[in-house]
Amino acid sequence: MQRMTDERRQRRNKIILSVFIALIMILSTFGFVLDYAGDGGAQQSENAQSDYGPLTFKLNGQAVVTKVNGQTLQFGFFPSQLNDINVSAGVREALHQPAFYITSDPSDPYAPAIDELALRYSEMIPVLTQGYPLLAFTNATGYSRPSISCANASATSPVLYFKYGNDTAIRYEGDCIIAEARTPTDVLALADRLIYIMMGVVSGP
Numbered sequence: 001m002q003r004m005t006d007e008r009r010q011r012r013n014k015i016i017l018s019v020f021i022a023l024i025m026i027l028s029t030f031g032f033v034l035d036y037a038g039d040g041g042a043q044q045s046e047n048a049q050s051d052y053g054p055l056t057f058k059l060n061g062q063a064v065v066t067k068v069n070g071q072t073l074q075f076g077f078f079p080s081q082l083n084d085i086n087v088s089a090g091v092r093e094a095l096h097q098p099a100f101y102i103t104s105d106p107s108d109p110y111a112p113a114i115d116e117l118a119l120r121y122s123e124m125i126p127v128l129t130q131g132y133p134l135l136a137f138t139n140a141t142g143y144s145r146p147s148i149s150c151a152n153a154s155a156t157s158p159v160l161y162f163k164y165g166n167d168t169a170i171r172y173e174g175d176c177i178i179a180e181a182r183t184p185t186d187v188l189a190l191a192d193r194l195i196y197i198m199m200g201v202v203s204g205p
Contacts, residue, residue: 043059043078044058044059045057045058045059046078046079046080046203047203048079048201048202048203049200049201049202050068050199050200050201050202051199051200052068052069052199052200055067055068055201057075057078057079060074063075063076064076064077064078068127068128068199069127069128071127073124073127073195075192075195076188076189076191076192077189077192078203079196079201079202079203080203081189082189082192082193082196083203085168085169085170085189085190085193086169086170086171087169087170087171087193087197088170088171088172088173089172090172091170091172091177091194091197092197092198092200094158094160094172094175094177095131095158095160095177095194095197095198096129096131096198097131097155097156097157097158098130098131098132099131099132099133099134099157100131100133100134100157100158100159100160101133101134101135101136101146101148101152101153101157101158101159101160102118102121102133102134102135102136102159102160102162103135103136103137103138103148103149103159103160103161103162104118104137104138104161104162104163105137105138105139105163106137106138106139106140106143107139108162108163108164109164110162110164110181110184110187113184113187113188114162114187116188117162117187117188117190117191118133118135118162119135120191121133121191121195122135124195125195125198128195128198128199129198133160134146134148136148136159138161149161150173150174150176150178153174153175153176154175155175157175158175158176158177159175159176159177160176160177160179160194161176161177161178161179162179162181162187162190163178163179163180163181164180164181164182165180165181165182166180166182167180167182168180168181168182168183168186168189168190170190170193170194177194179194
């Protein structure tokens, strides 16, 4: 009976994920549903401080946008909507290394969403820093990416590991950033949270 329940839950998660990814593609490349933090999606703009000076985040269609270094960056959430996601110390420093790996299990229940954000990182991070993310899988058999897990992490080559979990949080363990998502929406919320951390974004009036 328990096995049947688990199988039904997995099928349900796959259906939800497929619908969610389809909505992302329909709305825009990174246009997400802005309801992660209650009714926060109703806001139209938000000011924040960052390493790049004062920034204004505005709602543009289904995406939150701001300009950094002359480039328009798109997010799914305003910074203040993600403040409740717990983040361990050391994450910001690891994200500022010249190179780090982004890895995941190709059989993860949220693999399509994780792969979307991995491609997003490879485009956004060079705009923000001199670093460059290297894409990998924990089990890369049959793929062109290298096999990288938290066991390969070091101070000079940290690993960012996205995975499904029972909670949504970002923790730092042994030079490995573990971004654990409870729902498909949380995968994308974690991606925004990490980029905001990298940018030194602090919400304010």
